[in-house]
Amino acid sequence: MEKVKQKDLILYSGLIILGLAAPYLFSAFKVQLTYLCVLIVLAMTWNLQGGEMGYNTFGNILFYGLGMYLTASVQVGMFFPLAEWTESGGEKTFVHTTAQYFQGIGVGLLVSAIVPAIIAGAIGYAILGLRGHYFAICTLGLGIAAGEIAGGIEIIGAGQGFTTPPFPAEIVDTEARGKFFYFLSFALLVGTFIFVKYIYGSRFRLILNAIRDNEDKAEAMGIQTMKYKIVGWMCSAFFCGLAGGIMGGLIGYIDSTDVAFDGREMGVFMVLMAILGGKGTLWGPVIGATLFHFFKEGLWTLILGWQYVALGVLIVVIVVYFPEGLMGWLREKYPERFGEVIDEKDRKAQVELK
Amino acid sequence: MDFLIFKAPMLMVQASLDGILLGILFALIAYGMALQWGVMNIINIAQGDLVILGGYIAYTIYLWGIHPAWGVIISPIIMFFVGWALYKLVINKVVDRDLFISILATFGIAIVFQQLMNFIFGADVVVAQSEYGTTMLFDNSVTLPNSKIFSAFISVLYAIALVIYMRKSKLGRAIRATAQNARAAKILGVDTEKVYAATFGINAALCGIAGALISITLTLHPYVGLPYTVRSFMIVIVAGLGNLPAVAVSGMGLGLFEEFADYILGTEFRIGAVFLLLVLILVYRRFKLSKKREYLK
Numbered sequence: 001m002e003k004v005k006q007k008d009l010i011l012y013s014g015l016i017i018l019g020l021a022a023p024y025l026f027s028a029f030k031v032q033l034t035y036l037c038v039l040i041v042l043a044m045t046w047n048l049q050g051g052e053m054g055y056n057t058f059g060n061i062l063f064y065g066l067g068m069y070l071t072a073s074v075q076v077g078m079f080f081p082l083a084e085w086t087e088s089g090g091e092k093t094f095v096h097t098t099a100q101y102f103q104g105i106g107v108g109l110l111v112s113a114i115v116p117a118i119i120a121g122a123i124g125y126a127i128l129g130l131r132g133h134y135f136a137i138c139t140l141g142l143g144i145a146a147g148e149i150a151g152g153i154e155i156i157g158a159g160q161g162f163t164t165p166p167f168p169a170e171i172v173d174t175e176a177r178g179k180f181f182y183f184l185s186f187a188l189l190v191g192t193f194i195f196v197k198y199i200y201g202s203r204f205r206l207i208l209n210a211i212r213d214n215e216d217k218a219e220a221m222g223i224q225t226m227k228y229k230i231v232g233w234m235c236s237a238f239f240c241g242l243a244g245g246i247m248g249g250l251i252g253y254i255d256s257t258d259v260a261f262d263g264r265e266m267g268v269f270m271v272l273m274a275i276l277g278g279k280g281t282l283w284g285p286v287i288g289a290t291l292f293h294f295f296k297e298g299l300w301t302l303i304l305g306w307q308y309v310a311l312g313v314l315i316v317v318i319v320v321y322f323p324e325g326l327m328g329w330l331r332e333k334y335p336e337r338f339g340e341v342i343d344e345k346d347r348k349a350q351v352e353l354k
Numbered sequence: 355m356d357f358l359i360f361k362a363p364m365l366m367v368q369a370s371l372d373g374i375l376l377g378i379l380f381a382l383i384a385y386g387m388a389l390q391w392g393v394m395n396i397i398n399i400a401q402g403d404l405v406i407l408g409g410y411i412a413y414t415i416y417l418w419g420i421h422p423a424w425g426v427i428i429s430p431i432i433m434f435f436v437g438w439a440l441y442k443l444v445i446n447k448v449v450d451r452d453l454f455i456s457i458l459a460t461f462g463i464a465i466v467f468q469q470l471m472n473f474i475f476g477a478d479v480v481v482a483q484s485e486y487g488t489t490m491l492f493d494n495s496v497t498l499p500n501s502k503i504f505s506a507f508i509s510v511l512y513a514i515a516l517v518i519y520m521r522k523s524k525l526g527r528a529i530r531a532t533a534q535n536a537r538a539a540k541i542l543g544v545d546t547e548k549v550y551a552a553t554f555g556i557n558a559a560l561c562g563i564a565g566a567l568i569s570i571t572l573t574l575h576p577y578v579g580l581p582y583t584v585r586s587f588m589i590v591i592v593a594g595l596g597n598l599p600a601v602a603v604s605g606m607g608l609g610l611f612e613e614f615a616d617y618i619l620g621t622e623f624r625i626g627a628v629f630l631l632l633v634l635i636l637v638y639r640r641f642k643l644s645k646k647r648e649y650l651k
Binding site: 056126127129130131132133134136137138140141142144145147148149151152158264268271275305306308309311312313314315316319320323 | 448454
């Protein structure tokens with residue numbers, strides 16, 4: 001036991017050092033690295049629903065988009081009239097000072113974490129009562145409806161989009177913006193990982209798994225499944241909202257259907273990454289997201305114009321041929337590495353039974 | 355927001371007629387979805403994109419100088435083979451699996467279709483001109499494009515033809531037998547693999563007809579497929595599988611809802627209203643069933 005812990009310690013400290021050093025080592029790829037952190041966060045939180053709880057949601061994009069709009073709105077609304085800002089080029093008339101910018105984004109991120117979690121709790125009772133594919137389609141509808149409705153609301157820019165406050169001009173260091181967003185997203189990633197790892201060691205995860213494997217039986221055992229489902233969804237919403245807020249600041253421009261409630265890209269990516277890595281595992285979504293991001297960034301420029309075709313084909317191939325993902329495949333191959341003890345006698349007996 | 359519709363009763367007549375004629379078209383797509391859902395137990399997210407592809411086939415023959423109404427014959431024939439090929443390539447691998455696999459896989463197909471259509475036909479909104487003119491009703495206060503009447507008529511015609519085919523023909527009987535119990539049908543000598551392929555082909559052909567009709571009554575764009583999928587999904591969960599009259603009625607109900615939502619909320623919220631209605635219907639049914647301690651299956 002002692003030995004394993006030491007190994008873990010080396011692994012984690014190594015990863016954290018790598019994470020902290022990354023923007024200096026790969027200075028040109030700061031934006032990509034920020035993306036990677038956010039993608040991992042989204043995949044890990046999706047995994048809480050899809051992998052652990054068995055509720056395949058397309059709706060986490062709702063919280064992501066909500067967080068994006070909330071952060072930007074708070075950041076602007078705290079100091080300037082929001083309607084004038086979004087109407088036409090407010091970002092040119094009103095300029096955030098450095099202090100205002102960071103205060104705004106701090107409060108904005110706080111709001112964008114709490115409000116989506118509250119909304120998840122509020123709609124959770126209604127939505128999480130659906131099961132299986134009804135839940136999947138319902139959340140798909142929810143995400144798209146949110147995008148369409150956000151595209152019709154004037155105060156957040158409607159169809160023409162919402163420009164988030166530009167990084168304060170008083171900071172002369174050109175690298176500062178990239179570093180700021182990278183470290184923000186890296187902090188979020190570390191926080192999410194610690195949280196998810198904590199969940200993986202807790203009773204909460206066992207309850208989620210019980211819900212996934214047989215909800216009726218779990219209920220019969222006296223577990224108040226609805227309570228746990230809602231709490232699980234609220235946790236996801238919390239981190240998705242934060243991820244959205246950071247992304248909004250990084251991209252600098254929010255469009256209702258193409259950036260915020262982007263069910264066609266982000267909404268699918270998070271599902272795909274979790275499945276690619278292996279759902280229902282701690283490291284699966286992390287590995288899946290990393291692989292997917294490298295694959296995407298490497299391929300996207302090579303096949304310009306065809307990237308969506310490639311994405312669609314990739315989805316079909318992964319879903320049809322590797323539904324267990326990378327971790328599932330590894331688990332099949334090296335079960336002893338995953339702490340599964342195989343009793344040779346027992347295995348033989350099972351073979352004979354067949 | 356001004357509620358013009360409540361001040362002018364003629365607008366209500368206009369919206370109702372538009373809604374009902376549109377709803378018949380939706381019902382045709384929904385019937386295809388109910389068919390494949392009932393027989394193969396898959397949910398096809400690419401349904402709407404098959405519709406749009408069918409529409410583009412009709413639009414292409416319109417560009418060649420043939421009247422687009424011929425699309426309702428040519429498009430289903432081509433789409434049948436597209437559906438068949440799609441089944442052989444992808445769908446046959448997801449038939450017996452978890453429904454979520456089919457949702458995701460067809461989602462992938464939908465993305466591929468959208469993008470390919472975007473390449474081939476361009477990203478512009480197009481419409482095939484049928485030049486059927488319009489009918490004026492009630493002292494010219496209600497205008498009704500004849501193409502809409504034509505499309506409703508054709509939809510009903512095809513639906514009746516399909517029902518008769520499913521009742522009388524050998525393949526129709528095989529499809530219904532497979533829907534009831536695939537294993538028993540297999541034991542009794544039905545080639546279920548072929549039945550599945552034919553079912554998916556028929557579904558695609560229905561989408562082709564609907565698409566051809568949409569190309570002359572509404573507009574086509576590579577990315578508007580998903581709302582059609584959601585509409586048909588909604589109609590199916592309200593009407594149930596394999597209940598054609600209920601499908602027709604709920605299709606018209608949806609058409610009415612949309613037209614009225616369009617007038618009352620504004621066109622920019624139309625699609626949003628459709629998706630919200632889906633959520634509301636599902637939530638309503640969930641609460642109704644949870645009183646009996648059941649859930650949607």
